[in-house]
Amino acid sequence: MNFVKNVGFVDQVVRAMLVIDVVAAYLMGFLAGFGAFLAAIAAVTLVGSCLTAHCPLYMILGYTTRQEYGDRRQ
Numbered sequence: 001m002n003f004v005k006n007v008g009f010v011d012q013v014v015r016a017m018l019v020i021d022v023v024a025a026y027l028m029g030f031l032a033g034f035g036a037f038l039a040a041i042a043a044v045t046l047v048g049s050c051l052t053a054h055c056p057l058y059m060i061l062g063y064t065t066r067q068e069y070g071d072r073r074q
Contacts, residue, residue, distance in 0.1 A: 005053040008065035012053065015046045 007015075022043040025031045031039050049055045058064060 003052060003054040004059065006058045006064040006066055007049055007053045007055050008067060011065040012050045015050045019043045019046050019050075 022031070022039045026036055026039065053066065
């Protein structure tokens with residue numbers, strides 16, 4: 001399976017901050033029960049997309065936040 005990197009650096013940072021927010025909300029007691037379960041699933045998904053720089057939803061929509069710096073001639 002070909003994973004095209006379509007998640008940019010800023011997008012990765014925002015996703016990582018959301019994961020930190022979910023973990024902090026759980027540890028402070030704001031999330032419990034089924035809501036915590038759903039938030040954990042979302043957090044795991046966000047961590048996966050951060051680590052691989054690939055978002056399946058972006059691929060389906062044909063969207064990317066990644067900039068290519070390959071051949072930039074002036």
